[in-house]
Amino acid sequence: MPQPRDSSRRQFLSLAGGAAVLGAVPVVTLRPAEATPAMLASAIRNVVGEAAVRTGKVKLDIPPLVENGNTVPMTVSVANPMTADNHVKSIHVFNEKNPQPNIGNFYLGPHAGRAQVSTRIRLADSQKVVAIARLSDDTFWSVSVDVVVTLAACTEEVI
């Protein structure tokens, strides 16, 4: 006796759940003030143009688990010599889910001696951080790191 009632309840719940998921999808995608992977890709295109981006050479030191997204220490280093004819020209850092996809562009030269920069960044959500280095021969090298953020940098905070 309770069997059919239980199963129809289950059906109802799964239908309702499905409807809720369908309803929720547009709400999530329409959320303003959040960069999307497409914005990340176009921000990267703005820097590299049509050139191919290879994985390697670049090292991104950032904590994999961040408690406070308002200030996250980050170091980018590139395993490349710094000589007049072979050096790192610039380092570009991007994020996937902050309101806008750029973090910083750093321009160096052979005089730097070592291709390494550090700063502190904001992360509005758990997301991917991408670092790209441009070498003097105009090749691009990248690395991406996934970071989990427990307290997000409050972009919609009321003050």
Add this chain to the structure above:
Amino acid sequence: MPSALINVPRTAKRGDIIEIKTLMSHIMETGYRHLASGEVVPRDIITSFSCRYNGTEIFRADLFQAIAANPFITFFTTATESGKFEFEWIGDKGFSETASASITVE
């Protein structure tokens, strides 16, 4: 009142690779926060940082809202001659600050 903290070695041997640490006090307001009244707090960030070594630019950075408040930037350079490092921060609302540090290279 903006204030800068600079850390450059006072002396170095010629050819040494030295680390330069800089910090500028600044709120780095993102422009994505709003007041209780619903009014958006306008963006107020430092957009550019540069360092010159005896007049030659050795490092430059474009900063965005994703840089944390009180931008802290460290980088490296080769100590080639005694002289002066000049730092400059430029930002929204006419923000412009400079600082300098000297080095003796033996």
